[in-house]
Amino acid sequence: MDHSICVWNVWSRDHKKACVFNYHNAGVKDVKWSQQGLFLLSCGYDCSSRLIDIEKGLEAQVFKEDQVVHEYRRGLGPILDVEFTTDAKQFISSCDESKGNISENSIIVWDVLRQVPLSNQMRSIKAHMFLFRFMWKRILVHALESTLLIHILSLSQMENYIAIFSSKPPFKLDKYRRYESHSVSGFPIKCNFNLDGEKIASGSSDGCIYFYNSKSSELVKKMKAYEQACMDVAFHPVMPNVIASCSWNGDVSVFE
Numbered sequence: 001m002d003h004s005i006c007v008w009n010v011w012s013r014d015h016k017k018a019c020v021f022n023y024h025n026a027g028v029k030d031v032k033w034s035q036q037g038l039f040l041l042s043c044g045y046d047c048s049s050r051l052i053d054i055e056k057g058l059e060a061q062v063f064k065e066d067q068v069v070h071e072y073r074r075g076l077g078p079i080l081d082v083e084f085t086t087d088a089k090q091f092i093s094s095c096d097e098s099k100g101n102i103s104e105n106s107i108i109v110w111d112v113l114r115q116v117p118l119s120n121q122m123r124s125i126k127a128h129m130f131l132f133r134f135m136w137k138r139i140l141v142h143a144l145e146s147t148l149l150i151h152i153l154s155l156s157q158m159e160n161y162i163a164i165f166s167s168k169p170p171f172k173l174d175k176y177r178r179y180e181s182h183s184v185s186g187f188p189i190k191c192n193f194n195l196d197g198e199k200i201a202s203g204s205s206d207g208c209i210y211f212y213n214s215k216s217s218e219l220v221k222k223m224k225a226y227e228q229a230c231m232d233v234a235f236h237p238v239m240p241n242v243i244a245s246c247s248w249n250g251d252v253s254v255f256e
Contacts (some may be wrong), residue, residue: 001027005042007054010244010254023050023059070115074108083139085109085167090118092139107139109171118169141167142197160184162191162202162212177217182210187248190232195240203230209245209255225253 005021024044031042040052049063077095084091094107109118162179182204191202200212207226226247236242246252
């Protein structure tokens with residue numbers, strides 16, 4: 001929340017912090033690498049997104065509220081996550097509340113070009129909403145497996161689990177696979193696929209990293225990483241045996 005973006009050299013013992021960028025005027029909410037690893041796209045609480053050229057160390061572009069190209073409206077509450085499908089023709093949004101029917105608006109597939117929701121495709125997801133009041137905290141689409149991974153957090157704390165849906169219409173829920181054992185306890189815990197989609201890793205409020213077999217939903221491994229909550233886990237894009245994780249107290253770790 002100090003307005004900065006840090007890039008780390010995980011293989012260096014002496015110079016772990018490679019560079020720091022201070023372009024935001026408020027706390028930074030999220031950061032994404034470009035596919036080639038040459039740019040960073042960040043968003044912050046100053047209501048701006050910033051594209052940063054890593055090699056030059058310069059801010060390439062700034063995107064602010066008055067530069068919006070398209071706006072998608074449906075009376076939604078705070079947006080928790082957004083993810084494009086593999087063909088980029090649709091994207092999925094999730095929120096923790098809405099002004100209307102929660103089951104209709106908590107998670108929506110949108111048509112990018114027409115700017116309309118394809119909510120009639122989401123019956124299997126909507127059906128879930130009547131069981132408990134859920135937050136759909138994390139949405140991931142895996143290209144190879146054609147699956148949609150959704151981290152479901154119950155506001156009643158009765159259930160916290162990861163569900164699998166098809167990433168293609170009609171976006172059916174896989175009723176036979178549910179990934180559970182990790183805990184959330186009110187933290188914005190995130191999860192991730194590995195490269196081939198065979199494994200799923202999730203953080204947990206108990207400071208552990210949980211590894212699941214994506215096919216069987218079996219818990220394969222539980223690894224203690226922190227004393228405080230483990231917030232997120234990411235697999236290395238090239239080396240399958242390397243993961244990075246971060247904790248609630250600000251620690252970032254790399255494991256082999």
